[in-house]
Amino acid sequence: MAENGQHFVAVIGAAISGSVAAELLAERGIRVAVIEQNKRPYGKIEDGLPRWHVEQRKQEYHHIDERLKKPGISFIPCTKIGRDIDFQDLCSNWGFSAVILANGAWRDRDLGVPGAGDYVDKGLVYQNPFIYWYNHKNERDYRGPRYGTPDETLVVGGGLASIDVVKVLQLENYERALSEHGVQVSMHDLEKGIPSACEAHGIRPESLGVKGCLLIYRRREPDMPLAHPPDNPTPNQIAKTEQVRQKMLRLAREKYLFRFQERRLPVGFLVEDGRLAGLKVVETRTSGRNVEPVPGSEQEIRAPLVISSIGSVPEALPGVAMKGDYYTFTSEDLPRYAPHGHVFGVGNVVTGQGNIRVSLVHSQKVTNHLIENYITGKGELSAFYAAAESRAAGQAQAVSERIQTLPALAPAEFTALENRVRKLQERVGYASDYDSWIAKVTPPDLE
Ligand SMILES: Cc1cc2nc3c(=O)[nH]c(=O)nc-3n(C[C@H](O)[C@H](O)[C@H](O)COP(=O)(O)OP(=O)(O)OC[C@H]3O[C@@H](n4cnc5c(N)ncnc54)[C@H](O)[C@@H]3O)c2cc1C
Known part of the structure; x- marks a missing residue:
C-alpha cells in the first residue's frame, strides 16, 4: 500500500x-x-x-x-x-x-561496408523494416514503406532471421510466377513447401523460370548460428550442433528452393545510376572465430536487391x-x-x-526438433x-x-x-x- x-x-x-x-x-x-x-x-x-x-x-x-x-x-x-x-x-x-x-x-546491425547508408532504399534494404512490411503489407491502412521482392535478390546473413527473409522472397516469387501461369496458390500453401504446392497443381517448379534468391554467409555452413550448443560444450555436442545446422539449411533449401554460398564476405558495392546493383564479395578462410579474406578472391554478385540480415541490436x-x-x-x-x-x-x-542458450530450453534434442519446426513452419x-x-x-x-x-x-x-x-x-x-x-x-x- x-x-x-x-x-x-x-x-x-x-x-x-x-x-x-x-x-x-x-x-x-x-x-x-x-x-x-x-x-x-x-x-x-x-x-x-x-x-x-x-x-x-x-x-x-x-x-x-x-x-x-x-x-x-x-x-x-x-x-x-x-x-x-x-x-x-x-x-x-x-x-x-x-x-x-x-x-x-x-536496429539492424550495419552491413559493415563503408557507405552502405547511401544505398538504403536504393537497392539495399535491412531485415527489420522488410519483415515489418511483410507482416503488415496487406492491411488496408498500412502506410509504411513498400518493398519489391525480385527474383535473384541477394540476402546477406546466416541466422534464423535471414532464413525467414529468403523464405519470404521465395514465397513471393513463386506466388507471382504461379499467378502468371494462371494458378492462385496462397502463401500458407507455399509455406508448407514450394515443390509440393506446385506439384499439387501439376506444375514442376523448374518450369516456372524462377532462378531463386541467394543467401550468402561469411563463415562455413556448419557455423551458421541457426542452432547453438549448450554452455561449455563437449566436442561431441559441437559436432551434433554443426550437423543440426546443416540439416536445417538443407531442409529450408529443399522446401524453399533458394541458393546458398558459404564463406562470402561483402567488401564493396556495384552501383549503377546511383543505385545498388549488387555486391563485391571475397571468399573467406575461417579458423576458430576468425574470418579472413582470401587474397585475390574478389568477385561480383549482381542482384536487383540486396537485403542485409546480420543481426538486431x-x-x-x-x-x-x-x-x-x-x-x-x-x-x-x-x-x-x-x-x-x-x-x-x-x-x-x-x-x-x-x-538464448540451449540450456534454457529443456534439452538440445527438443531444441533441435523445435528449430526444424521453425524452418519448416509447422508445429x-x-x-x-x-x-x-x-x-x-x-x-x-x-x-x-x-x-x-x-x-x-x-x-x-x-x-x-x-x-x-x-x-x-x-x-x-x-x-x-x-x-x-x-x-x-x-x-x-x-x-
Ligand atoms: C524460432 C525462434 C527463435 C527465437 N530465438 C530467440 C533468441 O535467440 N533470442 C531471444 O532473445 N529470443 C528468441 N526468440 C523469442 C522471441 O522472439 C524474442 O526473444 C522476444 O520476442 C523478444 O522480446 P522482447 O520483449 O525482449 O523484445 P521485443 O519483442 O522487441 O519488444 C520490445 C518492445 O519495446 C518497444 N519499444 C522499443 N523501443 C521503445 C521506446 N523507445 N519506447 C517505448 N517502447 C519501445 C517495442 O515497440 C516492443 O514492443 C525466438 C523465437 C522464436 C520463435
Whole structure:
C-alpha cells in the first residue's frame, strides 16, 4: 500500500520481456507503468516473426494480454522514450523507484561496408523494416514503406532471421510466377513447401523460370548460428550442433528452393545510376572465430536487391550511454544500467536477439526438433517463447530483489506518479480498460 511506502516502477517496452517483468513485479506488490511506443504491445511477435506463424502469434498475444491486464499494471501505449519522454528526465526527475528497459533490439546491425547508408532504399534494404512490411503489407491502412521482392535478390546473413527473409522472397516469387501461369496458390500453401504446392497443381517448379534468391554467409555452413550448443560444450555436442545446422539449411533449401554460398564476405558495392546493383564479395578462410579474406578472391554478385540480415541490436536512445552496439549493462544475470543505480534491462535489449542458450530450453534434442519446426513452419514453437520468457523472468526476479532494497516512495511521490501515468494515458486517448483499447487499435484485417 502507498501509505506504508511502496515502489512504483516504469517498464519501457510491453512485449514478451516487458510484460513478463511487469507481471512479476506486480505479483510482488510493486506498482508498474508499462510504456510502449506502439499502439499494440506485441513487439517482435507481431512485427518480427513472419506472419505464417499464425497460431504461435495468437497464443503469444494472448499471454502478453493476460500479463498486462494484471492488477497493479498500467499500460501506456503510443509513448516513445526518446521522442515523447526524455530518458534522462524519466530516470532522474520523475521519481520512479526503478526504470526497466525492455525495449528489445530493433536496429539492424550495419552491413559493415563503408557507405552502405547511401544505398538504403536504393537497392539495399535491412531485415527489420522488410519483415515489418511483410507482416503488415496487406492491411488496408498500412502506410509504411513498400518493398519489391525480385527474383535473384541477394540476402546477406546466416541466422534464423535471414532464413525467414529468403523464405519470404521465395514465397513471393513463386506466388507471382504461379499467378502468371494462371494458378492462385496462397502463401500458407507455399509455406508448407514450394515443390509440393506446385506439384499439387501439376506444375514442376523448374518450369516456372524462377532462378531463386541467394543467401550468402561469411563463415562455413556448419557455423551458421541457426542452432547453438549448450554452455561449455563437449566436442561431441559441437559436432551434433554443426550437423543440426546443416540439416536445417538443407531442409529450408529443399522446401524453399533458394541458393546458398558459404564463406562470402561483402567488401564493396556495384552501383549503377546511383543505385545498388549488387555486391563485391571475397571468399573467406575461417579458423576458430576468425574470418579472413582470401587474397585475390574478389568477385561480383549482381542482384536487383540486396537485403542485409546480420543481426538486431538495441536502438540508440538519446541520453543512453552505449558501449559499441549495446547499452552499458553490468551483467546479463542482473543487468543494471551502469550510469544509474536504479535502471535495469531485461530481454533482447540486454544482448540482442540470438543469445538464448540451449540450456534454457529443456534439452538440445527438443531444441533441435523445435528449430526444424521453425524452418519448416509447422508445429509448436512455445518452448522458444518459454525460453525468452524464462530469461526475462530470471532477470526481472533479480531486478525485483534489488528494487526491494531501494528506498520506498512516500505517499505524495506515489500519488504524483499515479497522476503522471493517468495524464500519459489520457494524452493518447487510452480512456478505459486494456481490452477495449486493444479492440479499438487492432486493424480489422490484421493477419
Ligand atoms: C524460432 C525462434 C527463435 C527465437 N530465438 C530467440 C533468441 O535467440 N533470442 C531471444 O532473445 N529470443 C528468441 N526468440 C523469442 C522471441 O522472439 C524474442 O526473444 C522476444 O520476442 C523478444 O522480446 P522482447 O520483449 O525482449 O523484445 P521485443 O519483442 O522487441 O519488444 C520490445 C518492445 O519495446 C518497444 N519499444 C522499443 N523501443 C521503445 C521506446 N523507445 N519506447 C517505448 N517502447 C519501445 C517495442 O515497440 C516492443 O514492443 C525466438 C523465437 C522464436 C520463435
